[in-house]
Amino acid sequence: MRDILPALNAWYTAGTPFGLATVVAVSRSAPRDPGAAMAVGPGGEAVGSVSGGCVEGAVFELAQEVVESGTARLETFGYSDEDAFAVGLTCGGEITLLVRRVSPADDPVFGAVAESVAAGRPVTVATVIGGPAPLGATLAVWPDEESGPSGGVSGSLGSTGLDVAVTADARGELAQGATIRRHYGPHGERREDAVSVFLNSFAPPPRMLVFGAIDYAAAVARIGAFLGYRVTVCDARPVFATPKRFPEGVEVVVDWPHRYLNGTATDTRTVICVLTHDPKFDVPLLEEALRRPAAYIGAMGSRRTHDDRMKRLVDAGVTDHELSRLRSPVGLDLGARTPEEVAVSVAAEIVALRWGGSGAPLTATGGAIHQRHPDAPGGEDGTAP
Structure with missing residues (x-):
């Protein structure tokens, strides 16, 4: 939505x-x-x-x-x-x-939800989709730290017990950014044959951190924003790290990459793209990146650059397990040449890794086109029902 x-x-x-x-x-x-x-x-x-x-x-x-x-x-x-x-x-x-x-008359909760989503504040909307409760009844739940006078809850699913049980579950799913269905008895007890509730979590957009303010970075930042990431470009060189060189809405930071990353929170949805291909930036940055949560860590460079970078990382004490997280050279093999084509290659690898895609042409594959990934939203446990 x-x-x-x-x-x-x-x-x-x-x-x-x-x-x-x-x-x-x-x-x-x-x-x-x-x-x-x-x-x-x-x-x-x-x-x-x-x-x-x-x-x-x-x-x-x-x-x-x-x-x-x-x-x-x-x-x-x-x-x-x-x-x-x-x-x-x-x-x-x-x-x-x-x-x-x-x-406003049918759903007094919607306005507050819309305001939170637009501002990037997390909120989960719980909606009755079956069972002995009003179909379409909604309950909005915010994190505990945003509770305020209403306890961080607005609306009702029809009973106090159900509201309490769903509020607890909604906050748990919100922390994971999950969208799933749950079943409850009329008073909130766990029962498969009673009220079915759809929990739709609106977590803040995931972050894309792009290091190296080169021409490729502008293209990667643009496609990252298109995919729904909150994009930050960081470079230690102020002559290159200027907002006018990047799409509107992209945050531009002048700082040493490893120092900026050290002071920045990441999570399992964060994408990190290292485009500097300069050892004095890459090695300390990747040391930091490979030891913290992230969905994707990719580094640009030729195969010679990659081999030299890997040796330097090993010498710096990075373990084999940590190195296995690195996607380098960055991107899928599309034969890309221009910055825009390279950005498509990088985005394709990010999407494939997220959903478990092979990166192969669909004409060379069989079975369902839209494979269900274990982390994808769907049924009770996050998979398709």
Whole structure:
């Protein structure tokens, strides 16, 4: 929902009801993950996507019906073997959508959630998607440190016990940035046959740290922002590390790379791209990077540069296990030449590593196109139901 939030917030602020369809479950080769959203607003304006085009027409009509009736709906779409042209997912997967009407009267919680997401503050939205509780009822949960007068909770799922249990789980999932389903009894006890709740976590955007303010860095920063990262470019040379050389919204820092990284928090979603290919910068920086949490650590350079860098890192005491985390030379083999092409190569490697892709042409592979990665959002345990 993050990508369509400006439009949704404008409609909400104007008091205009809109229909919001959210993917709450997927299976097999579904094109979008849980949390993907599409909305239909005034005048039939549609934003977002829930299936990459397969069922958007049907969802458009369903959203309009929900706005008219005010009654939330849970609908499942899948591939029809009998009629491939029927409404369904021709990719062979299946998605379940919750479609509900949103306005200040219908959902008083939405405004605060939208404000938090826009400001990069973490929040989880819990929504009833089945069982003996109001379908579409929502509860917003913020971290403990942001509790404030309301205890960091707004809205209700229908009972105090359920709200308490879901609040505890929502904070746990928010710390992991997870989006999953949970089942509860009417008073919050764990039961598989009772209330089904969709927990949609909006963690702050992951960080991309780009070291080396060269021409390749501008292209990597641009594609990183496009992929949803909060990008910082760092270089010790002030003549190169100037904001005018980089896309708008990219943070530019003048500092020695290893010193900056040492004072910067990273987590398991952080991407680190080392583009300096200069030993006096690379070695102390990679010593620091390879010993801290990160999703991806890549370093640019020729194979000769790579071999020299590895020797220097070994001499500096970096272990084989730590070195195994390094992606060097950076990027996939696309034959890239220009900074923009190299940036695509780097981004492709980051995406492949995140989702477990092979990087091979799809024409040379078999099976489902959209493989479910263990860390991907989906069912009870983070996998497809």
